[in-house]
Amino acid sequence: MTVMKQQSSKAGSFTFYGVQYSRFGSRLAAEVRLEAYGEDLGQQGWRSLDEQVEIIGLVQESPQGKLLDVACGSGGPSIAIAAATGCRLTGVDIEEAAIEHARALAAAAHLPLGATFVVADCSEQLPFDREEFDVVSCIDAIIHLASRREVFADWFRLLRPGGRLILTDACVLTGIVSKEELDIRASQGKFHIVPAAFNELMLERAGFELRLCRDTTEAVSNLALRLYHARESRRCAMLEEEGVGWFENRQAFLKTTAELAVTGRLSRFLYVAEKPIHT
Numbered sequence: 001m002t003v004m005k006q007q008s009s010k011a012g013s014f015t016f017y018g019v020q021y022s023r024f025g026s027r028l029a030a031e032v033r034l035e036a037y038g039e040d041l042g043q044q045g046w047r048s049l050d051e052q053v054e055i056i057g058l059v060q061e062s063p064q065g066k067l068l069d070v071a072c073g074s075g076g077p078s079i080a081i082a083a084a085t086g087c088r089l090t091g092v093d094i095e096e097a098a099i100e101h102a103r104a105l106a107a108a109a110h111l112p113l114g115a116t117f118v119v120a121d122c123s124e125q126l127p128f129d130r131e132e133f134d135v136v137s138c139i140d141a142i143i144h145l146a147s148r149r150e151v152f153a154d155w156f157r158l159l160r161p162g163g164r165l166i167l168t169d170a171c172v173l174t175g176i177v178s179k180e181e182l183d184i185r186a187s188q189g190k191f192h193i194v195p196a197a198f199n200e201l202m203l204e205r206a207g208f209e210l211r212l213c214r215d216t217t218e219a220v221s222n223l224a225l226r227l228y229h230a231r232e233s234r235r236c237a238m239l240e241e242e243g244v245g246w247f248e249n250r251q252a253f254l255k256t257t258a259e260l261a262v263t264g265r266l267s268r269f270l271y272v273a274e275k276p277i278h279t
């Protein structure tokens with residue numbers, strides 16, 4: 001049986017993403033993503049294909065614009081957005097293995113305006129100029145960034161007037177969660193839960209105008225269960241690839257995530273906000 005490969009990761013004391021990205025390109029991992037999501041874009045998280053189409057529509061309204069994808073992961077979803085919209089893509093993630101993967105994908109995609117991928121800690125001020133971007137997106141990663149105040153202020157700085165923020169938060173507290181459940185759900189490195197309506201308030205305080213706030217919790221329960229079953233049906237091969245401890249922890253994570261979503265206790269929201277033209 002393969003011994004789980006440990007890698008250093010800057011995303012938290014636990015090495016979840018570093019290890020996850022180190023085997024992201026495996027045939028088995030790709031098969032699981034294909035079965036769970038319906039198309040393997042290299043997604044991590046709770047972005048359904050319908051939501052991907054919706055995000056493409058939102059980016060398309062800034063034709064030939066510049067998109068910054070914060071905590072872009074493998075880069076696959078944002079490269080697909082750039083291919084569909086013709087935007088100029090910049091992706092940032094803290095994990096070197098993710099950025100390496102993204103650079104290789106982008107080279108193969110031959111995007112008309114190209115793409116740049118940078119390793120950076122997105123909880124700090126990002127190394128880009130004021131008003132450099134038309135769209136900033138951050139999908140299922142805000143939970144890893146500690147300060148909404150500082151992060152939203154930086155995204156506001158980076159957007160041009162009239163520019164748009166597309167954000168999802170998969171951990172908005174909307175019910176009672178036990179410590180045992182939280183220990184499992186929060187097992188992927190740094191983790192920050194916020195109460196309902198907190199993101200809206202902080203976006204407003206940063207200067208954004210909220211255009212959309214939609215509960216997308218159903219996607220979490222659907223995708224967590226689909227991932228759970230896709231992995232379970234390949235149990236032997238997954239155990240070989242991941243090792244027993246990792247496999248079982250991940251299954252417990254997916255089961256608990258689905259349970260918290262189905263019962264509406266931990267919710268996911270999609271926010272679209274704009275930087276006013278006159279600030």
Ligand SMILES: C[S@@+](CC[C@H](N)C(=O)[O-])C[C@H]1O[C@@H](n2cnc3c(N)ncnc32)[C@H](O)[C@@H]1O
Binds near residue numbers: 138
């Ligand atoms: C659930 S994944 C989402 C990836 C991608 N946005 C997607 O939709 O597939 C969360 C991502 O956040 C990244 N991350 C965690 N902490 C970070 C930080 N402080 N700065 C930048 N990226 C971070 C992880 O490496 C991981 O790629």
